Amino acid sequence: MNVYGSNTVTLTIISFFITLMLILWRPRGLNEAIPAAGGAILVLISGSVSLSDLVKIIATVSDAAITIMATIVMAITLESFGFFTWAAEGLASRAKGSGIRLFWYIALFCFLMTMFFNNDGSILMATPILLILLENLGLKNHQKIPYLLTGVLVATASSAPIGVSNVVNLIALKIVNIDLYKHMEMMFIPAILGLLLLTMLLFLWFYRELPRKIPPPRKGYQNSFFDPRNHPLKSQLSMTSPAKTRDETYLMRNIFLFVFLIRIGLFIASYLQFPIALVAATGSALLLAWRWIYIKIPPADMIKKTPWNILIFAFCMYVIIYGLHNIGLTHWITVFFQPIVSGNLLNASLMMGGLLSIMSIFFNNNPALMVGTLTLTNMMLNPLTLKIAYLASVIGSDIGSLLLPTGTLASMMWIHILRQYKLKINWKDYMRVTFIVIPITVVFTLVCLYYWVSWFFS
Numbered sequence: 001m002n003v004y005g006s007n008t009v010t011l012t013i014i015s016f017f018i019t020l021m022l023i024l025w026r027p028r029g030l031n032e033a034i035p036a037a038g039g040a041i042l043v044l045i046s047g048s049v050s051l052s053d054l055v056k057i058i059a060t061v062s063d064a065a066i067t068i069m070a071t072i073v074m075a076i077t078l079e080s081f082g083f084f085t086w087a088a089e090g091l092a093s094r095a096k097g098s099g100i101r102l103f104w105y106i107a108l109f110c111f112l113m114t115m116f117f118n119n120d121g122s123i124l125m126a127t128p129i130l131l132i133l134l135e136n137l138g139l140k141n142h143q144k145i146p147y148l149l150t151g152v153l154v155a156t157a158s159s160a161p162i163g164v165s166n167v168v169n170l171i172a173l174k175i176v177n178i179d180l181y182k183h184m185e186m187m188f189i190p191a192i193l194g195l196l197l198l199t200m201l202l203f204l205w206f207y208r209e210l211p212r213k214i215p216p217p218r219k220g221y222q223n224s225f226f227d228p229r230n231h232p233l234k235s236q237l238s239m240t241s242p243a244k245t246r247d248e249t250y251l252m253r254n255i256f257l258f259v260f261l262i263r264i265g266l267f268i269a270s271y272l273q274f275p276i277a278l279v280a281a282t283g284s285a286l287l288l289a290w291r292w293i294y295i296k297i298p299p300a301d302m303i304k305k306t307p308w309n310i311l312i313f314a315f316c317m318y319v320i321i322y323g324l325h326n327i328g329l330t331h332w333i334t335v336f337f338q339p340i341v342s343g344n345l346l347n348a349s350l351m352m353g354g355l356l357s358i359m360s361i362f363f364n365n366n367p368a369l370m371v372g373t374l375t376l377t378n379m380m381l382n383p384l385t386l387k388i389a390y391l392a393s394v395i396g397s398d399i400g401s402l403l404l405p406t407g408t409l410a411s412m413m414w415i416h417i418l419r420q421y422k423l424k425i426n427w428k429d430y431m432r433v434t435f436i437v438i439p440i441t442v443v444f445t446l447v448c449l450y451y452w453v454s455w456f457f458s
Contacts, residue, residue, distance in 0.1 A: 004048055004327050011046035012323045015039045019320060020363060024406045029416070032409065033309035036316035048323035057318055063277045064170030065311045067266075068118055070280035071164070074259060075117045075125055076305050077287045080297055084113075086252055088129045092137060099211035103147060106130065107199050110151045114158035116259055118165045119398075120310060122155040123410045127417045138215045141423055146206035149425065149433060150199070152414045153402055157198055157441075160398040161191035164266055164276070167314045168366045169394055172373040176390045180270030187391050190452045194399065194445030201437040251294075258287065313409070314366065321370040330375040338379045341389055346450045348385050352376075353392035353446040357400025365401035365408045369393060388453050392446055400442045403434050 004012075019039030023032045043049050049057075078084065091109055095102035113122035130151055134144045159166035163173050163183040173183060262283035269279045288299040324330070337355065341348045352372065359368035372393040376386060401407030405415055405427065418425060 008046045008048050009327045012043055012048040012320075012327050015042040015046065016320050016324060016367075019317075020367070023364060024412075026412075026416075031309050032412075033312040033316070036313045036320070040316035040319040043320050043323035046323065048326045049319055053322055053326070054319070057315070057322055060174050061171055061315050061318055063275065064167055064174060065314060066277035067164060067170060067280045068167040068314075069306060069308075069311055070277070070284040071117050072121045072310070073284040073302055073306055074262070074287050075121045076302065077284070077291050078255060078259070079125060080291055080295065081252070081255060083252055083255060084125055084129050085132075086248075088126075088133045092133055095214065097213055097216070099143075099214045102214060103150065103203060103206070103210055104199075106147050107150055107154045107202075110155035111158045111195065114155045114165050115162065116263055118167065119156050119159040119408070119410045120167075120307075120413065122158075123152060123414050123417070124307070126151060126155060127414055128421075131418075131421050131423070139211065143209070143211055144423065145425060145429065146202075146209050148414075148418070148423075149430070150202045150206070152411055153202065153434070153437070154195065154199060156402055156408055156410045157195055157399045160194070160394055160445075161188045162267075163187075163394075164263075166398065167310065168369050168397070171314065171318065172369055172390065172394070175370075175373045176376060176386060178387060178390065179273070180276060181267050182387075183391070184267060186387060186453055186457060187394065187449070190391075190445055190448035191395070193448050194395070194441050197444050198399070198437060198441040201440060202433070205433055205437065255287075255290075258290075259283075317366050318370055321367050321374070324371065325374045330371060330378055333371070333375045334378045337375070338381075341379060342381055342385060345385060345388050345454055346447075348381075348389040349392040349446045349450040350443075351392075352389040353396040353400065353442060353449075356393040356396030357403070357442055358396075360397050360401030360407050361404050364406065365397040368401070369397035372397070384453070384457065387457075388449065391449055391453075395442060395445050395449065399445060400438065403431075403438045405430050 016039065019035045022030060022035035026032065044054070087109065091102065091105040095105055110122060110126055113126045117125075127148070130148060131144075134147060159169060161184070163169040163180050169183075173180065262279065265279045265283070266276045268274075269276045288302065291297055292299060333355075337351060340351050356365075356368055356372045359371065363371075373390065376389055376393070379386075379389075381389060398408075402411065405411045415425070
């Protein structure tokens with residue numbers, strides 16, 4: 001029941017929509033953290049979020065924030081070693097001159113980037129590297145689009161299988177009190193099946209456009225715009241050439257093994273009820289020390305290179321959403337959807353997945369998943385229905401949101417990076433693909449979720 005006055009309700013709603021408009025519009029390249037912070041301040045002034053609420057929000061967000069930031073630090077540290085450029089060149093060599101084979105390797109590369117780091121970090125790191133790679137292969141702009149569009153869709157959707165690949169997923173896990181291990185146990189198989197279908201649909205869609213033969217990579221950077229020393233994100237890319245020698249390849253493999261073990265450690269920690277944030281932070285610290293010893297770069301550069309705006313954005317958006325929750329938004333959604341969702345597990349999966357897809361398309365997936373998760377906590381669902389409804393919400397948020405390029409922060413960053421490289425993909429080109437592949441993938445994944453949970457966990 002809403003106990004707030006009309007002024008509080010009005011100011012909270014206005015704050016949300018103004019914040020959302022500025023995030024989607026981003027006038028003059030405005031960082032998304034700035035409107036989010038402004039909106040959060042207005043919500044606090046309105047009184048819909050109290051100081052005691054703020055303490056709860058900090059407790060909810062802190063572990064997720066530390067985990068994600070530690071993961072991003074690991075990604076930036078790996079780039080200092082030249083790891084990602086080395087990996088991307090490895091893709092080109094393994095493609096063996098086949099544009100078809102390159103498609104599948106790029107999809108695998110983007111999937112692994114998100115699985116080992118997170119969706120925002122994957123887009124931030126992988127997109128410039130793929131642009132450089134495709135340029136050095138001598139592909140024309142229209143030939144690059146199938147690879148780049150596949151990369152962003154696969155990378156963003158790949159945050160669904162494991163909760164640790166997306167900051168809002170981690171926050172939502174905390175709200176519904178599901179540990180990371182349980183999330184992966186129930187979600188991994190359906191989400192992977194959905195990703196395989198998505199990649200196959202993209203392959204079939206782009207099959208005629210993919211070049212059958214691609215030239216070998218150019219020696220050196222022929223176009224100075226694609227020289228790492230000149231590109232717009234130079235602070236986050238290696239200034240050195242990729243590893244070529246056997247010793248350096250051995251180093252890269254050791255680094256990969258270390259990151260893999262840290263990733264596995266997160267799930268072991270979750271299963272043992274040990275703080276995953278501590279494991280992530282320890283792994284980042286060890287990798288930073290390794291870099292300091294091996295290539296003599298002290299950790300101080302992380303203060304500048306770490307995108308703190310992601311942390312500010314997530315925290316401030318949660319403040320705004322909590323204000324909407326307090327004035328009754330989640331109550332209204334609960335009243336309408338609770339009878340449908342509680343009916344059976346298939347309804348819970350399809351309805352919550354569909355709802356979160358629609359909300360993510362119009363409101364962006366970060367606030368949408370937070371609203372959906374808070375709503376679920378008010379529905380008084382039995383434990384199994386709550387879990388499947390939550391996981392369906394994640395599918396809608398991580399995959400359904402891709403219908404429009406504004407549905408996720410990751411896809412918005414992707415468009416921004418492409419513009420920096422003077423390569424534009426308009427909404428028509430984007431949506432002619434997503435309006436076919438995304439709805440099919442979402443429905444398929446939600447049905448797989450229902451059958452997997454019903455068969456394995458009932």
